Amino acid sequence: xxxLYKVGGLKTxxxxxxxxxxxxxxxxxxxxLDPTEADLRHVEAIVGVELPTRExxxxxxxxxxxxxxxxxxxxxxxxVMNVDLxxxxxxxxxxxxxGGRLITIRHAEPKPFFLFAADMKRLDxxxxxxxxxxxYLLDTIVDRTAEILELAVSKxxxxxxxxxxxxxxxxxxxxxxxxxxxxxxxxxxxLVSKTRDSLTTLARLATYVQSLGRVRDDKQTKDxxxxxxxDIQSLAEHASFVSSNISFLLDSALGLINLEQNNIMKLFSVxxxxxxxxxxxxxxxxxxxxxxxxxxxxxGYPAALVVMLATMVLAIYWLRSRGWF
Numbered sequence: 415x416x417x418l419y420k421v422g423g424l425k426t427x428x429x430x431x432x433x434x435x436x437x438x439x440x441x442x443x444x445x446x447l448d449p450t451e452a453d454l455r456h457v458e459a460i461v462g463v464e465l466p467t468r469e470x471x472x473x474x475x476x477x478x479x480x481x482x483x484x485x486x487x488x489x490x491x492x493x494v495m496n497v498d499l500x501x502x503x504x505x506x507x508x509x510x511x512x513g514g515r516l517i518t519i520r521h522a523e524p525k526p527f528f529l530f531a532a533d534m535k536r537l538d539x540x541x542x543x544x545x546x547x548x549x550y551l552l553d554t555i556v557d558r559t560a561e562i563l564e565l566a567v568s569k570x571x572x573x574x575x576x577x578x579x580x581x582x583x584x585x586x587x588x589x590x591x592x593x594x595x596x597x598x599x600x601x602x603x604x605l606v607s608k609t610r611d612s613l614t615t616l617a618r619l620a621t622y623v624q625s626l627g628r629v630r631d632d633k634q635t636k637d638x639x640x641x642x643x644x645d646i647q648s649l650a651e652h653a654s655f656v657s658s659n660i661s662f663l664l665d666s667a668l669g670l671i672n673l674e675q676n677n678i679m680k681l682f683s684v685x686x687x688x689x690x691x692x693x694x695x696x697x698x699x700x701x702x703x704x705x706x707x708x709x710x711x712x713x714g715y716p717a718a719l720v721v722m723l724a725t726m727v728l729a730i731y732w733l734r735s736r737g738w739f
Contacts, residue, residue, distance in 0.1 A: 419443035423535030434459040471506040487511040502605040514542030530554040549638040691725030
């Protein structure tokens with residue numbers, strides 16, 4: 415699917431078949447969603463530059479993600495998506511500046527693209543300002559990334575209160591509850607980790623864009639890119655702080671699991687200590703020797719029971735005095 419965006423945000427669809435037709439001058443953004451090989455060749459014939467394939471977008475080397483060929487600039491960034499579904503992952507998006515236009519190649523639908531397309535009519539754009547379109551798009555992507563971090567922080571705070579809040583103090587937690595908490599923590603850890611990876615690629619992209627001559631010559635675009643770069647740096651620091659909080663929360667949750675396990679072992683230990691003296695007495699009088707005078711006592715049986723009970727009471731008193739339970 416190929417969409418053309420003109421100055422003022424007017425959106426039109428570009429047929430992927432037929433003879434290449436020159437684009438109107440006021441087209442500043444070509445957005446290609448899940449393009450086929452035929453779509454790529456068709457747009458290449460229109461704009462006169464080679465476009466990256468899906469496989470080339472997956473390259474991780476900086477030299478493969480940011481480079482210039484003649485007057486055409488190629489960049490790739492990884493964006494976070496599927497956050498609302500709890501299955502955050504990264505998708506690689508290609509950005510190409512060619513002929514005063516921005517061309518984006520993506521094989522997923524990150525939310526910032528939808529937001530930017532809806533907001534494009536408010537932007538101050540002129541024909542041939544593809545670099546400025548890219549700067550505004552990066553600003554929208556960074557804003558969305560900030561929202562993702564805010565969402566993660568809010569959920570982590572709620573989880574922390576649920577685990578360590580006043581209502582949880584002194585309450586025994588069943589294993590199923592602690593297991594579910596661990597799963598939640600791992601989900602948030604994945605979200606923040608993917609966000610940090612995305613911010614790393616966006617920081618490289620913003621730095622590369624600022625180095626372009628066409629950006630340095632446009633004060634408004636240059637200032638916007640500088641602001642975006644500063645925001646990315648701030649978000650990266652915040653993401654690192656959030657990640658450290660998640661690590662602390664994970665260690666604390668594991669500590670609670672260890673405490674619960676220790677409490678179970680303590681219970682078994684207390685029961686063993688309490689019943690050890692009665693078992694000793696029962697073992698002694700369970701021996702089949704001929705000369706055991708107590709066996710012939712009329713009160714032997716009730717006396718043994720009383721002694722057993724007394725040793726259990728003494729054991730419990732001793733354990734309580736030690737603060738074991």
